[in-house]
Amino acid sequence: MEYVILAVVIAVVAIGAITGLVVSGRRRRELDRPSQAPTITAPAPAKPAPTETAPSGTGTEVETEPGAEPETAAEQPTVEEVRAEEAEAAPAIEVPEPTAGRLVRLRSRLSRSQSTLGKGLLTLLSRDRLDEDTWEEIEETLLTADVGVAATQELVDNLRTRVKVLGTRTPDELRGLLREELVKLIGTDADRTVRSVKQGDGPAVVLVVGVNGVGKTTTTGKLARVLVADGRKVVLGAADTFRAAAADQLQTWGERVGAHTVRGPEGGDPASVAFDAVKQGIADGVDTVLIDTAGRLHTKTGLMDELGKVKRVVEKHGPVDEVLLVLDATTGQNGLVQARVFAEVVDITGIVLTKLDGTAKGGIVISVQRELGVPVKLIGLGEGADDLAPFEPGAFVDALLG
Ligand code: GDP
Numbered sequence: 234m235e236y237v238i239l240a241v242v243i244a245v246v247a248i249g250a251i252t253g254l255v256v257s258g259r260r261r262r263e264l265d266r267p268s269q270a271p272t273i274t275a276p277a278p279a280k281p282a283p284t285e286t287a288p289s290g291t292g293t294e295v296e297t298e299p300g301a302e303p304e305t306a307a308e309q310p311t312v313e314e315v316r317a318e319e320a321e322a323a324p325a326i327e328v329p330e331p332t333a334g335r336l337v338r339l340r341s342r343l344s345r346s347q348s349t350l351g352k353g354l355l356t357l358l359s360r361d362r363l364d365e366d367t368w369e370e371i372e373e374t375l376l377t378a379d380v381g382v383a384a385t386q387e388l389v390d391n392l393r394t395r396v397k398v399l400g401t402r403t404p405d406e407l408r409g410l411l412r413e414e415l416v417k418l419i420g421t422d423a424d425r426t427v428r429s430v431k432q433g434d435g436p437a438v439v440l441v442v443g444v445n446g447v448g449k450t451t452t453t454g455k456l457a458r459v460l461v462a463d464g465r466k467v468v469l470g471a472a473d474t475f476r477a478a479a480a481d482q483l484q485t486w487g488e489r490v491g492a493h494t495v496r497g498p499e500g501g502d503p504a505s506v507a508f509d510a511v512k513q514g515i516a517d518g519v520d521t522v523l524i525d526t527a528g529r530l531h532t533k534t535g536l537m538d539e540l541g542k543v544k545r546v547v548e549k550h551g552p553v554d555e556v557l558l559v560l561d562a563t564t565g566q567n568g569l570v571q572a573r574v575f576a577e578v579v580d581i582t583g584i585v586l587t588k589l590d591g592t593a594k595g596g597i598v599i600s601v602q603r604e605l606g607v608p609v610k611l612i613g614l615g616e617g618a619d620d621l622a623p624f625e626p627g628a629f630v631d632a633l634l635g
Pocket residue numbers: 443444445446447448449450451452528587588589590591612613614615616620
C-alpha cells in the first residue's frame with residue numbers, strides 16, 4: 234500500500250515538473266520575441282516625463298494594439314502578460330534631471346580648477362603691488378591651467394591695462410574684471426546647442442568621436458539622457474564594435490531612459506551599425522540618432538580612415554548634423570594633439586570636455602576652442618548619470634571664480 238502511495242506521489246511530481254518546463258520554455262520564447270520586434274521596448278513618451286510602467290499611447294505597443302494581427306492565436310500573450318513581462322524584463326525607466334542650470338548645480342565639481350585658476354588669480358591680483366614678478370606668476374598660473382600661450386598673453390595684457398586704469402582695487406572690482414576678461418576669451422557668440430532637432434522628415438544625426446577611454450560611450454549615454462530630459466525621442470547606435478563592453482554599456486544607458494539601442498556583432502563593421510541605427514531612427518520617427526563610434530587610436534591611419542567611412546555611409550541617409558569630439562580634460566596637451574588629428578578626418582562641430590571634475594586645468598576650454606575654432610558644447614563633471622552639463626561661458630567662469 235505504501236509503495237502504491239509513493240508511486241502516485243512520484244508520478245504527480247513528475248507531471249508537475251514537465252508542465253513547468255513546457256510553460257517556462259514558452260515564456261522564454263515570448264520574452265525573446267521583442268528582439269525581433271524592437272519597437273516593443275522602444276522609447277518612452279517624451280512628454281510628460283516617463284513613468285515606471287510601460288508607456289501607452291506612444292505607438293510603441295505595436296503587438297498589443299487593437300486590430301493588430303496576432304501571429305497565432307494560441308501563442309499571442311494577453312495584454313496583461315505583455316505588461317507583466319515588460320515590467321519584469323525592462324529596467325525601470327528613469328526621469329533624467331532637467332538640463333537647464335545644470336552647470337550651476339555642478340559648480341562645486343570644478344573645485345580643483347577653481348582653486349588654481351579662480352582663487353589663484355584673484356589672490357595674485359589682490360596683492361598691494363603688482364610688480365613684474367607677480368605678473369609672471371599670473372602668467373604661470375594661466376599656463377599651468379592649460380589656457381594656452383596666446384590666450385594667456387592676451388589675458389595678461391588686458392588685465393595689466395585695466396588694472397592700471399582702475400588704480401585702487403576692491404575684491405569685487407577685481408572679480409568683475411577677471412570675469413569679464415575670462416568670458417571674453419571663452420566667447421559668448423558661438424552657438425553651443427547640440428543640433429539634435431530633426432530637420433525635415435529624418436532624425437538629427439549626431440556622431441560621437443574620440444579616442445578610447447576619454448569617456449565617449451559614457452558621454453553618449455549621458456547625452457541621450459540630456460535629450461530625453463529635454464523632450465526628445467532618441468535611438469542609440471553602438472558603432473563601437475571593437476571594444477567588447479561598449480555596446481552593452483550603451484544599451485544599459487539607453488534602457489534607463491527608454492531609448493532603443495541598435496547594435497551589431499562584436500568586431501563587425503561599425504559603418505553598417507551606424508547605417509542601421511539611422512534607418513531604425515527614421516522608421517521609429519525619433520528626433521535624434523546618437524552614434525557612439527569606435528575609439529580610434531589617432532596614430533593608426535587605417536582606423537581613422539574608417540571613421541571617415543562611418544560618416545560617409547551614414548550620409549547615405551542624409552547629412553550628419555553634429556560631430557561631437559570627446560576630449561578628456563585631464564590629458565592636457567595630448568588632448569589638443571588628438572583634436573587636431575580628428576579634425577583632419579571629420580568636420581568637428583562641437584567639443585565635449587569630460588572629467589573637468591578631476592583636473593585643475595579648466596583653461597583647456599579656452600585652448601581647445603582656439604585650436605579647433607569649434608565651441609565647447611558640453612562638459613562632463615563626474616561619473617554620475619546626470620553629470621553632463623550644457624556649457625555656458627558665464628556660469629562656467631562664475632564657477633571658477635567661486
Ligand atoms: P570610452 O572608451 O571613451 O568610451 O570611455 P568610457 O565612456 O568607457 O569612460 C571611461 C571612464 O571615464 C569611465 O570610468 C567613465 O565613468 C569615466 N568618465 C567619463 N566621463 C567622466 C567625467 O566627466 N568625469 C569623471 N570623473 N569620469 C568620467
